[in-house]
Amino acid sequence: MAQHQFQTEVSQLLHLIIHSLYSNKEIFLRELVSNASDALDKLKYLTVAEDAYKSISFEPRVDISFYKEGSDAKTGTLTIADNGIGMNEADLVESLGTIARSGTKAFLEKLSADAKRDSNLIGQFGVGFYSAFMVADKIEVISRKAGEEAAWKWVSEGQASYDIEPAARDSQGTTVILHLNEEGLEYANRWSIEDIIKRYSNHVAFPIYLTYDEKEYDDKGKEKSSKTKTDRINSGTAIWRRSKSELKEEDYKEFYKQLGHDMDDPLFYVHTRAEGTQEYATLFYIPAKAPFDMYYADYKPGVKLYVKRVFITDDDKELMPAWLRFVRGVIDSEDLPLNVSREILQQNKILLSIKNASVKKLLAEFKTLSENNKEKWETFIGQYNRPLKEGLYQDYANREALQDLVRFKSSSAEGWTSFSEYVSRMKADQKHIYYITGGDEKTLKASPLLEAYTAKGIEVLVMADEIDDIVISSLHSYRKETPGADGKSEAQTWELKAVNRSGADEELGEKKDKAAEKEIKPVIEKIKKALGEKVKDVKLSRRLHDSPSCIVADENDPTMQMAQMMKAMGQ
Numbered sequence: 416m417a418q419h420q421f422q423t424e425v426s427q428l429l430h431l432i433i434h435s436l437y438s439n440k441e442i443f444l445r446e447l448v449s450n451a452s453d454a455l456d457k458l459k460y461l462t463v464a465e466d467a468y469k470s471i472s473f474e475p476r477v478d479i480s481f482y483k484e485g486s487d488a489k490t491g492t493l494t495i496a497d498n499g500i501g502m503n504e505a506d507l508v509e510s511l512g513t514i515a516r517s518g519t520k521a522f523l524e525k526l527s528a529d530a531k532r533d534s535n536l537i538g539q540f541g542v543g544f545y546s547a548f549m550v551a552d553k554i555e556v557i558s559r560k561a562g563e564e565a566a567w568k569w570v571s572e573g574q575a576s577y578d579i580e581p582a583a584r585d586s587q588g589t590t591v592i593l594h595l596n597e598e599g600l601e602y603a604n605r606w607s608i609e610d611i612i613k614r615y616s617n618h619v620a621f622p623i624y625l626t627y628d629e630k631e632y633d634d635k636g637k638e639k640s641s642k643t644k645t646d647r648i649n650s651g652t653a654i655w656r657r658s659k660s661e662l663k664e665e666d667y668k669e670f671y672k673q674l675g676h677d678m679d680d681p682l683f684y685v686h687t688r689a690e691g692t693q694e695y696a697t698l699f700y701i702p703a704k705a706p707f708d709m710y711y712a713d714y715k716p717g718v719k720l721y722v723k724r725v726f727i728t729d730d731d732k733e734l735m736p737a738w739l740r741f742v743r744g745v746i747d748s749e750d751l752p753l754n755v756s757r758e759i760l761q762q763n764k765i766l767l768s769i770k771n772a773s774v775k776k777l778l779a780e781f782k783t784l785s786e787n788n789k790e791k792w793e794t795f796i797g798q799y800n801r802p803l804k805e806g807l808y809q810d811y812a813n814r815e816a817l818q819d820l821v822r823f824k825s826s827s828a829e830g831w832t833s834f835s836e837y838v839s840r841m842k843a844d845q846k847h848i849y850y851i852t853g854g855d856e857k858t859l860k861a862s863p864l865l866e867a868y869t870a871k872g873i874e875v876l877v878m879a880d881e882i883d884d885i886v887i888s889s890l891h892s893y894r895k896e897t898p899g900a901d902g903k904s905e906a907q908t909w910e911l912k913a914v915n916r917s918g919a920d921e922e923l924g925e926k927k928d929k930a931a932e933k934e935i936k937p938v939i940e941k942i943k944k945a946l947g948e949k950v951k952d953v954k955l956s957r958r959l960h961d962s963p964s965c966i967v968a969d970e971n972d973p974t975m976q977m978a979q980m981m982k983a984m985g986q
């Protein structure tokens with residue numbers, strides 16, 4: 416038997432799990448079943464794609480059983496077994512002793528700071544296995560890797576260390592035995608297991624069986640007979656392959672909770688089944704709350720790729736454009752080859768066309784939402800305005816659609832405003848779209864730079880998000896098509912002008928006020944001398960109303976925020 420120390424981060428995580436996670440303990444079962452399902456997916460893929468594994472006879476399944484009877488606290492067990500890919504000694508050390516992801520430190524900080532102690536984060540971050548220590552004070556994992564003879568047992572009490580020793584197992588797969596703690600005992604019964612599986616894992620694509628004892632009692636309440644029974648407890652079909660008319664709202668929601676490791680319902684979903692030149696199904700979900708790692712460089716992508724219902728990969732960042740990284744879901748193609756490799760995936764034409772169609776479909780759904788459901792749209796923009804703005808910068812092909820989805824605050828309108836709404840409110844003689852950047856919403860709205868515009872009744876977009884500079888730098892102007900009376904559409908274009916840059920004040924008054932310029936000249940000379948190298952130029956401006964002076968950027972220079980952001984991006 417060999418004793419191993421957990422990586423420090425794992426010890427810290429376990430400490431948090433055991434001592435401070437109270438909410439939603441039941442998610443441990445979802446996490447263990449999801450691991451079993453992943454293991455079955457991996458082996459299924461190998462048996463169809465690689466010769467060495469084709470001889471393995473394999474009916475994928477998950478088996479759950481429990482033991483409670485006659486037990487005082489701490490002797491009950493709950494067992495989850497699968498006949499999937501399995502783990503050898505090295506896999507056990509790597510998978511159940513370390514966390515390799517680089518966001519781990521930030522994750523642990525977030526978890527310890529979170530007042531709600533949200534156990535949901537655990538699954539999202541991909542450390543779901545350890546959540547079982549919420550309900551167990553000892554865990555045994557007996558595993559045998561497909562294609563290998565030896566089996567291994569991993570045991571830990573969730574403290575600083577774990578042991579690994581040789582073990583026996585008839586065939587490939589993994590058995591996880593939870594030695595339930597006092598609170599965990601409530602899960603050692605048929606009804607709670609069925610209930611939790613139905614709620615979170617009903618749509619796991621493999622059958623999940625529950626083994627239990629059915630007892631009969633005589634009229635004196637004495638046990639007459641006891642039969643061991645095994646029932647299948649999930650419905651387990653690839654939900655995305657079924658027709659929409661067969662599926663209920665609840666089916667979609669259940670599947671999402673398991674797929675997205677989320678307790679909450681999704682904001683909305685989009686289910687597509689394409690037939691014809693290409694056959695595929697996609698099911699996408701928009702989480703009600705942005706995934707917590709949305710702004711981490713090593714975010715976990717949320718879309719899984721299947722080929723003919725065989726799982727291929729879930730960590731390919733190319734399946735969706737980066738700006739859609741908050742989307743959760745499934746792409747299942749009938750036309751891709753099963754042994755498609757990662758490298759090939761990236762340039763595969765079939766996949767590329769599914770991806771493009773999916774992005775278009777999502778954009779269309781976002782647009783519909785913005786027009787038809789004010790409440791959901793507000794939630795959506797509150798969470799995803801920023802990635803959409805990244806899209807404007809990164810996704811040239813979808814710029815038209817994206818420019819109508821992004822939202823800003825405004826100097827005169829309440830709430831969020833789109834470019835389209837802005838131009839529809841514009842006065843007939845206004846030539847440009849005006850905006851202000853360089854601070855938070857409150858500061859910008861109070862800026863003296865707005866005075867003259869407000870006095871003239873010109874609305875200014877308040878671009879308070881630091882990413883807004885990216886919108887400007889990639890757009891420069893806004894183009895809108897309006898359907899004309901004769902069926903032809905007309906396009907109109909407005910330039911975007913910053914009020915905190917020179918050259919944006921031409922609409923504010925007479926272009927050449929010779930007398931005023933002459934009068935002010937000595938003052939300007941004096942200010943120039945006093946400020947010297949610190950400024951590029953000092954000019955007479957028409958943009959102020961009550962305040963005497965303001966600092967603006969040159970029309971052609973990056974703004975201060977932009978300069979800082981470029982620096983952060985290493986440019």
Ligand code: ADP
Nearest residue numbers: 450451454501502510511541542543544545589
């Ligand atoms: P995640 O599933 O997000 O990777 P987990 O903490 O749930 O994170 O699991 C950690 C790793 O342990 C998995 O990635 C997998 O390699 C391994 N593992 C866990 N359970 C099983 C299982 N039943 N069969 C095979 N491997 C497993």
Ligand code: MG
Nearest residue numbers: 449450543544
């Ligand atoms: Mg997992």
